[in-house]
Amino acid sequence: MFFFIGGIQPKTVTIEKQARSCPSCGHFDVSLKRVDHYVSLFFIPLFPVKRGVPFLICENCNTVLDERGYSMGAEHPVGEKRCPSCGREVDTDFAFCPYCGKTLS
Ligand SMILES: [Zn+2]
Ligand SMILES: [Zn+2]
DSSP states (O other), rough: OOOOOOOEEEEEEEEEEEEEEHHHHOOOEEEEEEEEEEEEEEEEEEEEEEEOOOOEEETTTTOEEEETOOBBSSOOOEEEEEEEETTTTTTTOOSSSTTOBBBBO
C-alpha cells in the first residue's frame, strides 16, 4: 500500500552573506535570507511552491532587518509615519489611513 506523507513546509534559505554589521549588537555577520515554501514528501522538501520576501538576519542576536538594513522591530525607518488620528503606523504612500480612514496630511 502506498503511504503518502506530504504537504507544504517552510524552508529558510540563505541567499548571501551581507558585508554589513548588525545595528543592534554590532556583530559583523548578517545574512540575507528568505523563507520559501516547499512541497515536501516524507518531510523532504522537493520543490519550491512559494518564494518569500528576502530579509536580513543577524547570526549573533537574531535581529531581523528588512532588505534595506532597517530594523523590523521597535525602530521606525525613515519613510514611515503614524496616523495622527489613531496613532497606527502607515505607509507614506497612503492618502488615507487604512485603519481608521482618516485623511493623512
Ligand atoms: Zn546582532
Ligand atoms: Zn488612523
